[in-house]
Amino acid sequence: MSYFPMFIDIEGKHILVVGAGKIALRRVQTLLQFRARIKVIAKEIPKEQKEAFHLLVSEGKIVLEEKAFEESDLTEAFFLVLAATNVKKLNHEICMLCRKRKILANTATDRTDCDFYFPAVAVQEELVVGITGDGSDHRKVAETAARIRKVLEMEHEEKNQSRQ
C-alpha cells in the first residue's frame, strides 16, 4: 500500500534520530537541508561515520549524545523520531513509546512499524522531489531517485550554460 506524499515544514522543529550509523547519517544530512533541529543519540558512532558526525557537531548543526537510548530521552519537544539503530527490537520499542506520546515515528528496520516512510529526496533550486515505493523494493526507489537526480542536474547545467 502506497502512502500519501505530504510535504511538510520542519524548519526549527526538533527531530530525534536514534543511532549514528550509515542510515542515520544519510537521513540527518537530508533533514538538515530543510533546517530541522536535530538531536542524535547513539551508543557509539561507527568509525566510518565518526568524522562526518563530529564535523556536524563542531559546525553546530546537530546535538549529539553518545549513550544508549532510554525512555526518558523521548520528550514532548520532538516533532518526529527516527529509530535508526541496528537493533530491530529497540527500534520497535521506540516506535511504540512514540505512539503512546502521539509523536510520529519511523524505523529503518521494519516498514510495518512506520508512521511515515523516509523518502529518497532530490533537491534542485526551487524543486523538491520525494520518492517512496510501497515498501517492497527499496533498491528500485534508490535507483529511480538516482536517475531523477541526474535529470535535475542535467537540466540545471543546461540552464546555466544557456545563460552564459
Ligand SMILES: C[C@@]1(CC(=O)O)C2=NC(=C\c3[nH]c(c(CCC(=O)O)c3CC(=O)O)Cc3[nH]c(c(CC(=O)O)c3CCC(=O)O)/C=C3\N/C(=C\2)[C@@H](CCC(=O)O)[C@]3(C)CC(=O)O)/[C@H]1CCC(=O)O
Ligand atoms: C528511500 C530510502 C531513504 C533513506 O533511507 O534515506 C529508504 N530506503 C533506502 C534504501 C535502501 N533501504 C534498504 C536497502 C538495502 C537493499 C534492500 O534491502 O533492498 C536500500 C538500498 C540502498 O541503501 O541503496 C533496506 C531496507 N529498507 C527498509 C527495510 C526494512 C523493511 O523493509 O521492513 C530494509 C531492510 C533492512 C534489513 O535488511 O535489515 C525500510 C525502508 N526504507 C525506506 C527508505 C522506507 C520506504 C522505502 C520504500 O518506499 O521502499 C522504509 C519502509 C522505512 C524507512 O526506513 O523509512 C533509501 C534510498 C535513498 C536514496 O537513494 O536516496
Ligand SMILES: NC(=O)c1ccc[n+]([C@@H]2O[C@H](COP(=O)([O-])OP(=O)(O)OC[C@H]3O[C@@H](n4cnc5c(N)ncnc54)[C@H](O)[C@@H]3O)[C@@H](O)[C@H]2O)c1
Ligand atoms: N531503511 C533503510 O534505508 C535501510 C537500509 C539499509 C539497512 N537498513 C537497516 O538499518 C539498520 C541500521 O543500519 P546502519 O548501517 O546505519 O547500522 P550501523 O550498525 O552502522 O549503526 C547502528 C547504530 O545504532 C546504534 N545503537 C545500537 N544500539 C543502541 C542503543 N541501545 N541506543 C542507542 N544507539 C544504539 C549504534 O551505536 C550505531 O550508532 C540496519 O540494521 C539495517 O537492518 C535500513
